[in-house]
Amino acid sequence: MSITPIQWNAVVRDARFVELHRRKSRFAWTLMAVSLAYYLTLLIAAAYFQNVFRLKVWGVLNVGLLFALSQFLMTWFITIYYVRTANSDFDKMALAIADDVRAGRIGAA
């Protein structure tokens, strides 16, 4: 499928690629785990800790409703945090590597 013969194994062994890959994977999977855990807590608590969800906090608004609403903030926070990091950090590193590959500085056959 590759357009020009590229030694892809050389690209993935390049120190900058290893660094980018490690950072990006760690970042994305950590955020994934955190958000999933936060969401699962809502599901499990709605099912098994209904007495906690019933507690009224703000007028008639109870823990359950506020927790459900907080999922929106969590989603938006994770989305913005990821996109900002990816735009400022990962894209620059990826672009530098891609330029070197296109120019034949890494991975040339």
Add this chain to the structure above:
Amino acid sequence: MTRFIAHNIFGSGFFLLTASSAAEATNATGGIAGSYRWITFLVFASVIALTMYVTYLSAKRVRSTADFYAAGSSITGLQNGWAIAGDYLSAASFLGIAGLISIYGYDGFMYSVGFLVAYITVLLLIAEPCRNLGKYTLADILAYRNEPRKTRITGALSVITVSTFYLTAQMVGGGVLVKTLIGIDYEVSVVVVGILMLSYVLFGGMVATTWVQIIKAALLVIASLVIVCFVWMPYGFSLPAFMQDIVLDGRIQSRVVALLGDSGKTMSAVELGQRFLEPGLLFKAPIDQISLGLALVFGTAGLPHILMRFFTVPDAKAARKSVIWATMIIGGFYLLTLFLGFGAAKLVGPQNILAVDAGGNMAAPLLAQFIGGGPDSLLGNFMLAFVSAVAFATIVAVVAGLVLASASAIAHDLYVGVIHSGDAVPAHKQVLAARVATLVVGGIAIAIGIAAKGQNVAALVGLAFAVAASANFPCLVLTLYWRRCNTTGIIAGMVVGTTVAVGLTLVSPNLTYPLAVRSSAFKVLAEEPAKRARINAGLASDDISVREKATRDAGSLDKDLLKARTDLVKVQGQQTSFVGLEKPLIGLKNPGIFSIPLGFLAVLLGSVLSRDKRAEALWDEVQARRVTGLYTSQPSAH
């Protein structure tokens, strides 16, 4: 204003409770009064004309397969964000969630949360890699490092399966909606939805489909914002004040009594109202809710028509940007469902919503009508017509996206990829194949829509998400992120994930079990004399509140009796469910909690138990391109 509703909807709706059946509840109450029908046609015609004009403009731009499937990768991040929101905010989530909140309270809102959180998975794991590695379809990603022929066939079949489930639900929902709203025959409505959708896709391909989604999403958000402003303004935009009124509402309190049965009878009025804001009115079995939540969160990332959206943007950065816009729009909209749903419960009343449609789907349109001044006012009917036209556009647009996804699986994966083994097929021939496939899929969609008339299709959307989460999602994630993943694993994952999800659904309580239906119907009939005697005693009472309660009870008894009789006719001569079971084998309504882990396990086992040199040799390339976006396929190749 209140008087009109009380007279028209409550009065006649109460009568109709006894006269209309559940599955297909369609009657004049939810529709538009004859004298105002011209408004409906005018509004519908304007919305359709707008989308048609866009299709006409788009049609000139569709020359290559890249244009047809991926809008020439020329859509910007912002535009694509709106289009994703359009794809996602299907009639099920717009009408369905508002309806579920209006009749079940808190539990209905859990759908909003699940559908939104799902976008995190799409953003973090799927969107960028898809843009970096794929061209037009899900199978493009799977076939990249696995044996192309086999994985294209399995991938395409899975796409067609998921799309068909989703499509059937949309077609039936669309048919019922149009029938309820403007009173044309169900079959005619389905054909109209089908023809409109086909004209968007056939002439305008992905360009038109995208723009129709953008227009529709914008109209949907505007309509909802207007309604929510009117609902919330009287409370000075204070959430606790608004919710306080929900808790104190008499009709909501009696709805909770109806849901809780005996246990609700000992609770005070305020406790009952408060109960509407607590979990457990819809999801009786805790595990059902968890299972559904998992299917939503992982299923979205495996829905073919959502994945396809990431091929329409030029690069990973635009893919990312489109997800951020999509989460903002979708999240904002789902926050509005809270007010649409609770507002409808408060202003229209759960009983009146249920009287028009047993699934609660008419909550948002009825709320719009109320806001505008009720069923006897010009503005009320205009609002109803506008919301209905948006809902209609929603169905047509989502169906268009689904048909495009299926057609690409047939034309791009099966015809070009498998039959021609990926050899160069001239561009004009590929576009022709795509159009022929669209026509075939569209025809089948219309036929299925008509054949499934009167069926309960609510479970089908759940099933589409379950298959996407259990088959497509594990295969995608593991082929993208796991070195050892290979062809055998992909095939095993697709087969096991789909089979388990579909199989568990077939033996679940979602199907109709004639024996159970019959025995509960007989029970209702047997209890009638005793209940009737109690009601008559109540009607003869001197106390007005006792007499009022007796009148209400009489109404609900009549409704139960009618349902029991209708049910008995429906299951006449049947002993077992569709798959030959007398009673469900499992109590679980959504298979996700079992089928998702099994799907992953199948990919893992299949991959570990076999070796595939190509899959391993190409791993470096997959990794490098996934991370750097090098040589992302661009439409310029044609």
